[in-house]
Amino acid sequence: MKEIEIKGVGETIYYDKVGDKLPLYIWQNKKVNGVFSSLCVNYGSIHQEFKLNGEAKYHKVPQGIAHFLEHLNFYEEDGTTATDFYSQYGSEVNAFTTFDYTCYYVYNTNEIKENLNHLLDFVLTPNFNKKLMNKERNIIIEELKMDEDMPNSKLYFNHYANIFHNYHYKETITGSEEDVRNTTIEDLELIFNTFYHPENMFLVVTGNVNPYEISQIVDDNLKNKTFVEYKNPKIRKIKEPNNIVNKKTEITGNVEIPKVKISLKTPLSAFKNIDPIELRLIISLILNNNFGPTSDLKEFLMERELINYLNASRSFLEDYLIITISMETKYPTEAIKYIEKTLKNLEINEKSLKRKINSSIATLVLKYDDITGVNNSLQEDILSFGKVLDNVKLHLENIDLNSVNNVIKKIDSENMAITILNPENK
Numbered sequence: 001m002k003e004i005e006i007k008g009v010g011e012t013i014y015y016d017k018v019g020d021k022l023p024l025y026i027w028q029n030k031k032v033n034g035v036f037s038s039l040c041v042n043y044g045s046i047h048q049e050f051k052l053n054g055e056a057k058y059h060k061v062p063q064g065i066a067h068f069l070e071h072l073n074f075y076e077e078d079g080t081t082a083t084d085f086y087s088q089y090g091s092e093v094n095a096f097t098t099f100d101y102t103c104y105y106v107y108n109t110n111e112i113k114e115n116l117n118h119l120l121d122f123v124l125t126p127n128f129n130k131k132l133m134n135k136e137r138n139i140i141i142e143e144l145k146m147d148e149d150m151p152n153s154k155l156y157f158n159h160y161a162n163i164f165h166n167y168h169y170k171e172t173i174t175g176s177e178e179d180v181r182n183t184t185i186e187d188l189e190l191i192f193n194t195f196y197h198p199e200n201m202f203l204v205v206t207g208n209v210n211p212y213e214i215s216q217i218v219d220d221n222l223k224n225k226t227f228v229e230y231k232n233p234k235i236r237k238i239k240e241p242n243n244i245v246n247k248k249t250e251i252t253g254n255v256e257i258p259k260v261k262i263s264l265k266t267p268l269s270a271f272k273n274i275d276p277i278e279l280r281l282i283i284s285l286i287l288n289n290n291f292g293p294t295s296d297l298k299e300f301l302m303e304r305e306l307i308n309y310l311n312a313s314r315s316f317l318e319d320y321l322i323i324t325i326s327m328e329t330k331y332p333t334e335a336i337k338y339i340e341k342t343l344k345n346l347e348i349n350e351k352s353l354k355r356k357i358n359s360s361i362a363t364l365v366l367k368y369d370d371i372t373g374v375n376n377s378l379q380e381d382i383l384s385f386g387k388v389l390d391n392v393k394l395h396l397e398n399i400d401l402n403s404v405n406n407v408i409k410k411i412d413s414e415n416m417a418i419t420i421l422n423p424e425n426k
Contacts, residue, residue, distance in 0.1 A: 003179045003213060008361075008393035011368050014211035015388070019222045025388065026211040027374050035207035036375045037116055038105040039123050042202075042383075043195035045280035046099045046168035047177075049236035052194065058167055058236050061191060062183045063168070063176015064140075067097040069188050073130040073137045076339045082122040091115055096316055099317075102385060107372075112209060120221045122204075125419050126192050126195040128199050130185055137180055144174040151253040152422055158326075159261040162246040166238050169317055198222065199230040199271040204378045206371040231413070240319060242267050244417040252424045257308060259421040260338050263321045266412040268316070274407065277385070278395050280314070283321065285356045285399070287312040291325060297342050306335045316384070322410065332420050344413040350401050369376070 014026040036061040045066050049058045074082045074095070086093040091108035108115040132320060142272050147153045154173070167186070174180070205214050220400040243374050271279050291312035301307045309328040314321065325343070329335040367373050381389045 001209065004388050004390050006388075007391050007426065009368065013388050013390075014239075015213075016215045018203075018215060018218045021227070022218065022222060023202040023382070024215060024218055024367055025202065025204045025378050025382070026209065026214050026397060027206040027368075027378070028209055028307045029206065029368070029371055029373070029374075030208055030209055032208050032371055033087070033109045034107060034371060035112055035115070035205065035209055036107050036108070036371045037119055037203065037205045038102050038103050038375055039119055039188055040103045040201060040379060040382075041123075041196055042101055042200050043191065044098050044102060045155040045171070045173040047195075047235050048168060050194070050233040051236075052231040052233055052314045052351050052419070056300055059190065061187050061221055062175060062179040063171050064144075064179045065187055065191055066102055067174050068140060068180065068183055069106075069135070069191055070095050070097045071140060071190065071382065072132060073126065073192075075132050076122065076126050077127045079124075082118070082225065085118055085122070086115070088117060093119075099173065103379065105375075112214075115207070116214070116349060117221050120218065124196065124198075124225060124289040126187070126189075126196075128188065133185055133188070140180050141177050142176060144172065144177065144180065147172065147174060149224065149254060151255045151259060154251070154253045155259050156419065157168065157219070158249065158251055158421075162249050162417040162419055163244050163263055163265055164225050164227060164240060165245055166240050167318065168238070178426065193228070194231050194233050197227060197230045200233075204375050204382075206378070210398060220387060235372055238318075242415070244415055244418060248420075253421045255421055255423050258330050258331055258423065259344040260327050260329060260332050261419045262325045262334060262343070263417050264321075264343060264413060264416065265415045266321045266323075266410070267323055268319050270410040270412070271321070271407065274403075277389060277392070277394070278399060279321075279407065280316065281392070281395055281398060282361070282404050283323070284353055285313045285353065286346055286348060286404065286408060287323065288312060288356055289352050290346055292343055292402055294414060297338065301335060301338060305397055306338070321411075332422075336418060336420075340416070343416065346408045346411065346413070348401070348404055348408075353399070353404060360396055361393055366398075 002015040004015055016024045018024050043066055048059045048063060054096045082093055089108060089111050091106055091107045095104040106115050106119050155172060157172055163171045291310060298310050307327050307329045311326045313324050325339050327335060378388060
């Protein structure tokens with residue numbers, strides 16, 4: 001087992017590749033009672049076309065199949081569900097599907113071995129059939145109909161449709177009703193047999209545990225399972241134009257106050273000489289300074305009652321950096337003008353940069369009070385970089401004003417998409 005020291009923080013992440021198959025990451029916190037375990041599959045909603053070793057043609061599966069499989073995977077051989085199993089221990093079990101991956105997680109305060117073993121068992125042992133599939137199909141269709149009426153979901157996917165020409169990020173994770181109805185059991189079996197393999201998964205365990213005991217539990221569990229040879233699927237690469245689709249779109253939905261999203265789309269090739277870890281940190285510092293809780297802009301807009309809510313986020317989606325400002329405002333025309341102006345004139349001074357860096361370092365240290373937060377952070381590291389980031393503090397300390405201004409210059413502030421969700425009765 002390898003010990004990964006989180007430099008400057010005084011924490012250690014234990015790493016093991018169990019059975020030379022499943023990457024296992026463990027963080028021990030003896031000050032808590034709970035354990036949070038997440039078993040993640042590198043398969044999400046955007047992975048709709050792929051081919052296997054030796055194949056010339058790509059398989060194409062319906063949109064939303066990753067989410068469909070997540071639902072079905074909870075069924076046990078005896079007709080019960082994983083939720084039924086965990087209720088006897090007072091444990092919480094759930095799962096979620098994102099664009100990039102599917103994650104099954106358990107939170108428990110006792111019976112660590114039983115809880116962890118069953119997580120591995122129900123995720124890695126398919127028990128679905130046509131009867132269960134048809135039952136769950138109807139549940140998923142009802143779920144996606146409810147999502148269609150949710151204003152945040154409607155705004156989110158309409159906005160991404162204004163940003164992306166070809167990327168699947170503009171498509172809902174659940175898929176359409178037609179996709180769900182067209183999904184076959186053969187499709188689901190293909191996905192499970194291709195992607196639900198320990199070599200395409202990782203397990204993160206955080207909490208009051210003995211790392212060596214956890215590794216032994218996982219090793220013993222995997223030894224009792226038979227896995228076919230990993231098929232090493234290759235996802236089809238999609239070409240995406242640099243320009244946005246629509247500059248401004250207005251839609252209506254079930255809201256009382258308009259909601260707005262404004263995004264900048266910049267190809268990552270613009271930052272090719274910048275360390276990818278530092279790039280993420282710098283973008284966060286820039287957004288925090290210009291749009292964060294203590295920013296001059298937010299204070300200005302709040303004082304004039306131009307906004308009820310303001311948030312800034314950044315996403316790295318395949319070949320693009322997407323910077324998004326989200327807000328709720330009764331006066332979208334006026335508020336958008338200020339956001340546009342700020343996005344085109346991003347800035348930070350030496351004093352503010354130093355303060356933001358110190359704040360980020362403090363947050364980095366404080367996050368180790370929360371086993372769920374650490375678990376989620378490790379998932380993000382592994383998905384983004386394939387490893388635990390052990391030197392984030394050093395990266396933060398290396399950032400100077402020149403490097404920040406260099407990043408600001410490369411952000412394409414003209415390639416902007418705006419989506420406004422107005423009340424239906426407007």
